Amino acid sequence: MNRHHLLMAVAAVMLPLTQSAAQELNMPVIQTKYTADPAPMVHNDTVYLYTTHDENDAEGFHMKDWLLYTSTDMVNWQDRGAVASLENFEWFKGKNGAWAEQVIERNGKWYMYCPIHGHGIGVLTSDSPYGPFKDPIGKPLVWQKEHWYDIDPTVFIDDDGQAYMYWGNPKTYYVKLNKDMISYSGEIVEVPHIKDYQEGPWCYKRNGHYYMAFASTCCPEGIGYAMSKSPTGPWEYKGHIMNHTHRTRGNHPGIIDYKGKSYCFGLNYDIFRLETSRHAERRSVSVAEMTYNADGTIQELPYFLDCKLEQIEHFNPFRKVEAETMAWGYGLETVAKNPWGKERWNQLVTGIDNGEYIQLKGVDFAKGATSFKVCASCHLYGGTMEIRLDGVDGKLIGSVNITNTKTELKVFETKIKGATGVHDLYFVFKGSEKQKRNLFNLDWWEFK
Known part of the structure; x- marks a missing residue:
């Protein structure tokens, strides 16, 4: 079965939901826009959820800017609008290609790593998580012009202060970022293939374990993960955080700990399913609580709709x-x-x-x-x-x-x-x- 026929088969089993049925399920957390590629971060007791943005007319990928949402209880989210767009990169003249970004804070500055498909990975900086973000180097941070693999960057800072950026589809790469977070030292390193890896890496460290979660082999994509004792590997495949399922097509993980709980964000087409059963790239971000075993491995989740997302504090209405x-x-x-x-x-x-x-x-x-x-x-x-x-x-x-x-x-x-x-x-x-x-x-x- 070729890719086109597979997509048609996937779409055929994605029947539209009614809005009343949707309320009984763990639906995507944003419904007023199409959002994808979740990149959550925690700062000052708030979750900052950065996302890409599928335009309302998207059939294939039609993406111009990056959005931000915030929450302190994981269920009520405030829309903070578009914090950056392709127009922030003066060296790129295209009108499409604002793919999966990640934002990280260091020493009071926020750094947004943005892939522009076919034109490498750029970086933007801001003094605020809300922007405005600006391009400090006027060129791509990384661009391997011999192929189009430079997408989906993920960045984390290890305990010793060394920052790493990983990225890639279908291959995975990393570099060591300098302390300025807008340049790197050494060569681009290709990571040996991790079983079931497709794209969208998300790297982090927790309780001494290094994790690389990722969108697992298309199509449909699940969320897989590997673990290591070092930020540079070797990476040992551990299985699924969420298995492949025809209830969606794509996925893209973002993982955080917040107020004593762990969460896995991903994407699906469930808001678009409220309108139609046909396929188009109009995606939405969902989140589920995630549980670690004593050895650091992760308990597999069911599909997002079947998970239960608990509110972690009450909402205060006595304020503006x-x-x-x-x-x-x-x-x-x-x-x-x-x-x-x-x-x-x-x-x-x-x-x-x-x-x-x-x-x-x-x-x-x-x-x-x-x-x-x-x-x-x-x-x-x-x-x-x-x-x-x-x-x-x-x-x-x-x-x-x-x-x-x-x-x-x-x-x-x-x-x-x-x-x-x-x-x-x-x-x-x-x-x-x-x-x-x-x-x-x-x-x-x-x-x-």
């Missing part, structure tokens, strides 16, 4: 919360509020249609909320924002009628009754006979 923070928001969109402003990461929730909703999980109302504010803008007739607990038809604790504001963002307020304790929070959007689509835009909200 950006509206682009959510556990579920299928059908909605996010756009930059002001891409040229100081808070360039700030987003607006838009594309709000009748019947759509935002869900936040595990919201702690403590002894009770009495009022609610929301900052919104409305170009035409507007609609109603119902505030409900534990479901789209759950207990109604308040509602806000968002009316025409022209183009101005204004604050709307309502009283709240019956919100105590911990609940899932739903903002359910309702239109009218005059308007059922694009009802309004949301900036932020707050309970008191």
Whole structure:
């Protein structure tokens, strides 16, 4: 069976899900954009999830920029927008090719390693995890022009301060990075082939063991891993973190420890499956809790949909919360509020249609909320924002009628009754006979 026929066979078994069924499964954590190639990192008690971005019209790979999402509880994620794009590399004139990146922090600076397919691996730097990122060297950091294997970089810093960058499909390479993190010393080293390795390496160290997780042989790809006693190998294949399955096609691991638990991020097509059973490169990032054995090996996970992802702390609603923070928001969109402003990461929730909703999980109302504010803008007739607990038809604790504001963002307020304790929070959007689509835009909200 050739690659084309295999893809058609995979697509044939990927039947579309309904949204109600999706809510009962461990679905991807981002629904407002197509995200892929997760690159999580932990900094100051927050998970920073950097991703690639499949455009909404993608059939093959159509990728222009890199996105960021943050969370402190692993289920509610704030959209931080695009932190870098192909335009940051002046030496690349193409309009496509923003492939799987990784970001690492060192001495108060953030370094983003970005492959541009067919043009090597570039590096960007920033003084903030939110950007702006800039190109400090004006050329690729690595480019082996004799082939197109220079993709999917992963970087880690060993306990002795030596940094390493690994990459490659179908072969694996590494270099020793200098302390400046934007240059390297020595030769590019080819790693002996690891069983089942395809692409997307993710290298890290934990409890004295060196790990190389990777997308295992296509197609479909699983997540495999190898271990070593040294950052330069030899690498011993250990098996699957997640086995190959026709329930998805591609994969790409990102692994972290956070607040006493371990997590494996990957990708799939499950949000796209809500629309259609056909195949296109419109992927989404999922995450599952991961368990290590006493000897450092990893217990194999089922497919993401069958895993259970626990919230690790309750969500505080008694503060100004950006509206682009959510556990579920299928059908909605996010756009930059002001891409040229100081808070360039700030987003607006838009594309709000009748019947759509935002869900936040595990919201702690403590002894009770009495009022609610929301900052919104409305170009035409507007609609109603119902505030409900534990479901789209759950207990109604308040509602806000968002009316025409022209183009101005204004604050709307309502009283709240019956919100105590911990609940899932739903903002359910309702239109009218005059308007059922694009009802309004949301900036932020707050309970008191």
